[in-house]
Amino acid sequence: MEIFLKENIRRVIKELYNAEVNDDLIQIQETRKDFKGDFTLIVFPLLKFSKNTPEKTGEMIGSQLMDSSPEISGYNVIKGFLNIEISDKWWISYFAGMMAETDLLKNCRVKNPEVILVEYSSPNTNKPLHLGHIRNNLLGFSLYRLLSACGHKVIKTNIVNDRGIHICKSMLAWQKYGNGETPESSGIKGDHLVGKYYVLFEKMYKFQAEELMSKGVEPGEAKNSAPLLMEAREMLLKWEAGDKEIIELWKKMNSWVYDGFNKTYEALGVNFDKIYYESDTYKIGKDLVQAALKDGIMYQMEDKSIWVDLTSEGLDQKLLLRSDGTAVYMTQDLGTAVLRQQEYKFDKCLYVVGNEQNYHFQVLKAVLARMGYKWAGGLHHFSYGMVELPEGRMKSREGTIVDADDLIKEMKETAREVSLQLGKLGDYNDEEKEEIFRKIGLGALKYFILKIDPRKNMTFNPTESIDFNGNTGPFIQYTYARIMSVFRKGEQMGIKFNNTILSEMKGGEKEIDLVRQLRRFQAIVSEAAAVYSPALLANYCYDLAKEFNQFYHDYSILSETDVRVRNFRLAISKYTSEVLNTAMWLLGIEMPERM
């Protein structure tokens, strides 16, 4: 319709002012809610052709347009805005076309599909997942669905940071104080058990350092020479040397962590096609750096450490191999990127990683480009904002980390309380009820996070639990459940829904409003995928659900006596439910049939 309008407006301007206008001067947008009309032409840019006032110009174009196109049923001019009204007939026949197409996402498919790798989650194996990881996982998974919906081949990957001094710390603490405790013996989820020993290490280490300081050792020296830290470093050296006992312990404790992570991933409803481990890829990175050194791309200091000079690109000197020959974070990321390109020949690689690592990814791209990899241009850091508490960042030292498993559990509990209070699920058995509580609790959590622009930091207040009313996941789920209920009831009443729409029928205002809203869906999906923003789609879901609830409130569907009107309303309801379901699916949110 926008294209149709543009062409006609161009023609009209030619007729009226004998001017060929550039496409970008014909600015058309959807008319704002509080004005009459469907589409609005902004006439200011056209004044240089009309040599007239905005009002007069709008009036002339509007009148000429209306005379020449039957689809246009009216117009009005307010200041420099020409509001064009499209006939109900056009809207209804347009909707009939939408109903006839079974593929809701057909227009989202891109012409040139790409192979896109999405890296998300990226946990360390010394601690359980927390709220920050939840945002990461939800964004990554939703991006996967969105990009896939647009026809791309998307590979979900995860890079697990499973080696390094931090892992040795939990291993050491377990070895010293664990008394052979296992997830089975203690009943503690594996990742939490390992996390417990990491925390214990930090506590004992701090204690030792303070003890040294009280004996008069200078603070920096005390922190550096506490026996526990020395032991952890020794353990890391043994690990790198392949010490059998240490490797065994490492494998055992990591397997506990993976069992724990898998449960959390499953609860969140996310998964991966390919998991990379830093313990594998850091070696590739080391070789790459050595090769680059030979090629003169990097340089070596006297202490044998290897660096790259990126000052010509506005960045700094960056260390890539330590003086003792061990790898740093950047080293393994280089290796991982090259390995991935070999394995998947990706066009794009999306790193879902927090904005605190912006600099890291600038450097990563620059180094790969320096090494001559043309595909480095396809790397994209999807930089999302931090999740903060009302008093600032989450800090493990202050015990303010919001644990992922706890939060998921609490959300389900809240859903249970609210649902039982409302008492609408009387005839469901316990298992069915639990499933609904799960969907609602998780829906609330996921929507709460995904509706926010990913680039921005967000605030989460743990003491005020996530809402179930207003602009929330459950609101949208509720709207869907209501529509499902209408169709269940309709079936009981023997009302048959016929998929044909009678285009000579007149639609009510709210019905056309809904059609207008439904029409936007595919464009929103395309845009959300193009700009990597699930939030656009989430907010659209809310707008649509809101629109439907108004319609539902003002009109009756099943008790409408005019069969054609009833049928039309059923069709709109049906289509709305499908759009809501698909849109929420793209966000990774499940919909309950009842609630």
Added chain:
RNA sequence: GGUCCUAUAGUUCAAUGGAUAGAACGGAGGUUUCCUAAACCUUAGAUCCAGGUUCGAUUCCUGGUAGGACUACCA
């Protein structure tokens, strides 16, 4: 010190350079013999400051102010 990001109702979030800056929660008030009141309706309440570009700036530019991140031989 340098680089980057952010700043919108009491709070949490919206707004391709366009009209009277939208929602939600919270506040005040209202709607149920009728398809689910997790809903609907009414109401009060905001663009950090100063310049600039523009017919038009929350949006773009410059300079402040205030937060935050990065600037490790941590990840």
